[in-house]
Amino acid sequence: MNSLINLLIVDDRHENLLTLESLLDHPDFNIIKADSGSQALEKMLENDIALILLDVFMPDMNGYETAELMRSNKRTKHIPIIFVTAELAERDHIFKGYDAGAVDYLMKPIAPQVLQSKVGIFLEIHRQKLELEKKTRELNAKVRELEELQQQLKEKNKQLKTISTIDALTGIYNRRYFNEMIEMEWSRSKRNGSLLSLILMDIDHFKTYNDTYGHSAGDNALKAVAKAISIPLKRKIDTIARYGGEEFIAILPEIGQEGVLELGKKMMESVRNMKLEHKGSPVKDYLTISMGIHSVVPDDNINSIDVINAADKALYLAKDSGRDCIIVYNKKDGL
Template sequence: MTERIKILAVDDRPENLLAIEALLDGPEVEVVKAHSGQQALGLMLGEDFALVLLDVQMPEMDGFETAELMRGHKNTRSVPIIFATAISKEQKHIFRGYDAGAVDYMFKPLDPDILRSKVDVFLRLYRQRRTLEDKTRELDAKVHELEELRRQLERSNALLERLSAIDGLTGIYNRRRFDEVLDMEWRRAQRNKTPIALIFVDLDCFKNYNDHYGHLAGDDCLRHAAEVMSSVLKRPSDTMARYGGEEFAAILPGTTAKDAAALAEQMRAGVQALDMDHACSFVTHCVTVSMGVASIIPERGAQPSTLVAAADTALYEAKQTGRNRVIIHPDAAA
């Protein structure tokens, strides 16, 4: 059932209130009666009215004072007021009513047709206002829903971005992310004229390990090695990545070859300390790594491939000279 719209009729004479109620009360409209200004103010604080029909001449608190008090309260100031009066029609009285907050004036005895016509106008305005308020609430709810969906989408995108940058086996960055970080840090080093170091890592005799122990054991070996080597890097700017297969790489911004070699040695020793059996290694009885280090202060126009080639050459030398060691490229050492 549709809620009826409420109109407040204020008059100290009961017969006048009954007459208004008889004219206006119906299926869509409920006339609420108040016999004084004080009673009207009390009702307005607890009810939502579309319109107030307010008698001017009342004992104790007249209509002008009542209207001024209604306009002074935040919950009632927007409710339209029509004054009903039997006093003089002089302009000074009418203007006083408008000054008190009235939107219209009617003179007693009230003409039923004019009263209904005026009330219908304010009822339409009230319905329009309620519709607008409902639509505003719906819109606010939609905006809130869309904002929540945006936040969920951002979280999902961030997760997807992270997943797209992570190697599924080892949990460290993948080759794609390695290339992105290297390019970003290379350009930063060019601007700041600071060194950037690169460590290339290769697990020694890893094909033999896989052939002997199986690929599941090989996967475990890669995970353990990645975990140990990553733990050596403490700065947020340092990046450890799986370069491919059994190869790893570490990007170290602002790092000289000497300092990078020291970190590489910690990684090498850490992997060997895992003491993972490697019966088919021709280096020693456990899993080991060979490492190549290079550091460059990039010149304008130089490409990251220069650093990659230098570190790769140093890694090749480490493997050719016995493995399980760290070699610094002599021509690319900052």
Template sequence: MDTMKKDQTILVVDDSPVNIQMLGQLLKNEWTVKVATNGKTALSIANSDDPPDLILLDVMMPEIDGYKICEILKASEATKDIPVIFVTAMSQQEDEAKGLELGAIDYITKPYHASIVKARVRNHLELKQYRDLLKDASLIDGLTGIPNRRRFDEVLSTEWKRSFRDGKPISVLMADIDYFKRYNDHYGHLEGDECLRKVADCLRKTLKRPGDLVARYGGEEFVGIMPMTGEDGAFTIAESFRKAIEAMEIEHIDSPISEVVTISVGVSTMIPSDKVEAEKLVEKADNALYEAKKAGRNQVKKMKNDQEPSKGQEQ
């Protein structure tokens, strides 16, 4: 199978510059190689915004040995899926068993044969590609083809942490198709599904920035994440969503407010702190959506940080 990509990255962790150079020379023609000479650097790279696809990890390391590094990696949600191969001169069965019990996927003993190292690395990278594809498929909404709520939750967690670290605002919008139950009742569920697909595709195409994300939150509700975006910018994006849906002119003759499909949108913006969770941002966007519905629908409302959630929500 010819699916290997040069942009796959291998992190080589070894306190010996000679060993790093040898493995680097062996692998660099097929993969991108990063190096670390200590555990602290290795963990920093693994937790960065561009983590490796595979880690070749020496066991005998100063300060933090390879076993401990592996244990830390596997205990973290952010790094637990990165495959780890131990490369070591230790060859006792109990040493190998310990590494595998900690979550390593393979064990290569020194001195090693270059062809064996490359073959094992290639096999494990191919397996990781398969796992990544399966994971990606599980993060896509089956009906609309855009990210699902699970993917939204993952991205929100990542971007919330990034915004907290950088002291920058992050915005979330919640959008709901107005009177969608009436649409389903009048046109039927097949047409309702087609409407959901058209709305999702329109929202996806309306986003212009690569860092932004729109996902199906459930039913006729959609959600967007806009990192590094203040209140005014988020409101502008939400309004572009509303106008784009209305401009499609999908007939909705049973809507009390319009002859075409429209959406109501709620927007919330926060600068993360250690005193509030990311879920609060979503809660406030949902509350703003409620206010948009209460005010007549087919409009955008933004929620101020000092506003508390309303009770209940119209359907």
């Protein structure tokens, strides 16, 4: 059911108010009456008025003064006013009325058809305004809804990206993320002419560990090792990832061979300090890791794959040398 439209009629003569009220009688209208300018201003503040029919000449405060006060109030300044005035005697005041804010005039004596026609026009404009406001609110609600959905989508995409770059078992980065980061860091180091180091790690005799303690224990061991080797990495620019199976790899920008070797020793010590039992290992009676290291300043003669292969060769030699040790790649030594 539609709300009634509030019409305010203002006249100091009671009989004029009754006449206007009878002429404007309509089931869609709620007629509000005021017999003075001050009372009219009160009614405007108390009600949501669609249109005002305002008599020009009233004692104490005339129609012009009332209109000027209306225009000074934020709530009432945009309410349309139709001035009601004598057809001939007050014709000279028409321009003054428009200056005060009138949108139209009605001349006395009032012709019912003219009154109803003019009021109908302004009320149709009012309905269109209400409809526009409704559509605007609906549109704003849709915009807010779309913004919320967009934010939710952004969060979901962020979650999906996180899921796609994190190793589900260990909680560190996965090989996919490593592949992205090595290319980014390679390009950055090449552009800046700075060192880039890799550490490739492997848990010693991990197959034997799984065979001895079971795959569930093996999964727990992988998680523990991932946590242990992450502890020495303090810089935000360093990346540690699970490279595959029991292999892990670290990207260490802007650090040379001596620095990365020292860091590798700390990572190995962090794993040793867990004292995670490994009775099946011929190396130690607890879990250990082996490492291959390579440091390089990227240039046009090599690529990131060459560095990974070099670190892998160094790791292979570390395993061949008894494990639980670090080997630094050295091309001169035939690695």
